[in-house]
Each structure stands twice: as C-alpha cells, then as structure tokens.
Amino acid sequence: MDDRAIINRLTTLEVIVSGDKLEWQSSQTSQGGEVNLDPNKRLIVQVISKTNFIVVDSDRIEIDPPAPGQRHQLYFDLRPTHFGEGEVWVIIRQGQVSLLSLSLKPQIVENRSQVQGASINTLLSSQSTKIRTDGAITEFPTLSEPLHQLRIVEQRNGNQITYRYELDSPVLEIFRDFESKPITIERQKYVENLYREIESRWVSSQDDVESFTAELRAFGGKLFDELFPEGLQPLLWQYRSLKWTRRVGQFFRKNKL
Numbered sequence: 001m002d003d004r005a006i007i008n009r010l011t012t013l014e015v016i017v018s019g020d021k022l023e024w025q026s027s028q029t030s031q032g033g034e035v036n037l038d039p040n041k042r043l044i045v046q047v048i049s050k051t052n053f054i055v056v057d058s059d060r061i062e063i064d065p066p067a068p069g070q071r072h073q074l075y076f077d078l079r080p081t082h083f084g085e086g087e088v089w090v091i092i093r094q095g096q097v098s099l100l101s102l103s104l105k106p107q108i109v110e111n112r113s114q115v116q117g118a119s120i121n122t123l124l125s126s127q128s129t130k131i132r133t134d135g136a137i138t139e140f141p142t143l144s145e146p147l148h149q150l151r152i153v154e155q156r157n158g159n160q161i162t163y164r165y166e167l168d169s170p171v172l173e174i175f176r177d178f179e180s181k182p183i184t185i186e187r188q189k190y191v192e193n194l195y196r197e198i199e200s201r202w203v204s205s206q207d208d209v210e211s212f213t214a215e216l217r218a219f220g221g222k223l224f225d226e227l228f229p230e231g232l233q234p235l236l237w238q239y240r241s242l243k244w245t246r247r248v249g250q251f252f253r254k255n256k257l
Helices: 112-124 187-205 209-227 233-238
Strands: 004-006 011-018 043-051 053-056 060-063 071-080 087-094 097-104 107-109 149-157 160-169 174-179 245-248
Touching: 004 071, 011 043, 011 087, 043 071, 060 071, 187 209
Parallel strands: 004 107, 043 149, 149 245
Antiparallel strands: 011 071, 043 053, 043 060, 043 087, 053 071, 087 097, 149 160, 160 174
C-alpha cells in the first residue's frame, strides 16, 4: 500500500499470499509474515478500515491455500476520509482461527504534490526511513469444535467512532456483519459519563437496593440499544442461553478493552 493517500480519492491495497517467501517490498507500509496452513481449508483474507478509511465494495475474499511456487494477488479499494494517520488491518484466517494480523498506517494528505514530494524524500533517504514490521502471528489453539463467536472492532473516522460486530456461529449457520450507530464523543469521555450516571443513580437510591437494581437494568437496556445495532439485538436475545466467545479487537491483543 502507498505510504501516502489523497483524501477522498480511492487508493488500492494489494495483498499477496504466496507459497514461497516473498522478497521484501520497497514501500514503507509493506508488511509480511509467515504462517503454517491447513492445506485442506480455504483462507479468508479480510481488510478492516480501523482509522480514517472506508473499504469500498468487498472487504473479504476467500482463496485456496497457495501451493509452492504459486501466489494469489488480491486487491482492495479504500477511500481516505480524514487527514492525518490512517490505519488499515489485514487479517488472514482459516475458519474461525486467526493466523496472521497486519497493521498498515499510511498518511492521508491533501493533494498529489504532497505525495510526489514524499516519494522523492523517501527515495533520497530510503535507508533511514524504510521500516519493516512483520505480521503479528496469533497463537490460538486448534479448535476442538466450532465457537459461537462475537468479534467487536472499534473504527474511527475523524471524531466519529463506530463499532463493527461480526456474529459467527457455524453450528447455527450464522455469519453476519453489523455496525453500531456513530458515537461523536471521545471514548474516554463516553466511559466517564457512563460511570458518572451510574454513581448518580446510586446516590439517589442507595437506601433502596431494589430500586437501584431496577435502575441499573434500565441503564443496561439503554446502553444495549445505543451500542448494538437493531439487527443484532434480536439475535443476541434469541440465543442468549448459548456461551458466546466475545473478542474485542481480537486480532491485536494490545487493542483489547
């Protein structure tokens, strides 16, 4: 992926999956990693716009594992939405098991002259600015049986935050994507306001535990409506007795909440 992208113009992310080790690419945003594959399972290559990008059209492609000497070249179009640093995740998995996670962080600029200037500077000082970061290989064990899994990823565009939900249950034959309503307040401020409201409810009803418990349940219902999309809510309620594995930013452990 180019290390600079022009705001509101499509840019292309190329993902190469090879049966042999690839020669390192020249771009600062190039990343790679090696994994051991099950040759009998298809690979899922997924692109997630984490910060200041929107994926245009499909964000997920399934391919057969490459044989030695074979490579798959996949292309994903993205549109930058805000100036500054962007972030795009590339996730590779087989079934529900994540194999490889890559994080690309191009700069989003205003016009072509900035891109060209940056390219010249990069060429003149390539030895000092070239960065190589191998992919983070996740260490999930082989699954003895399919999971009921809810994956949650925070996505940011400018000052707006949304949450992406992936409900994944092979047994129930469910794999669906959902997106929350936008949150326009900073996450830290949002959480502080939640605690403040809970504390105020406790102060007002601390002599009546039953009343406080009822208020807390109503508050939980309000959060459920606020953070979970309408299409996801009835599914979670319908299968509420099942044991769901909940992973927030599971692809990058450092982003767990």
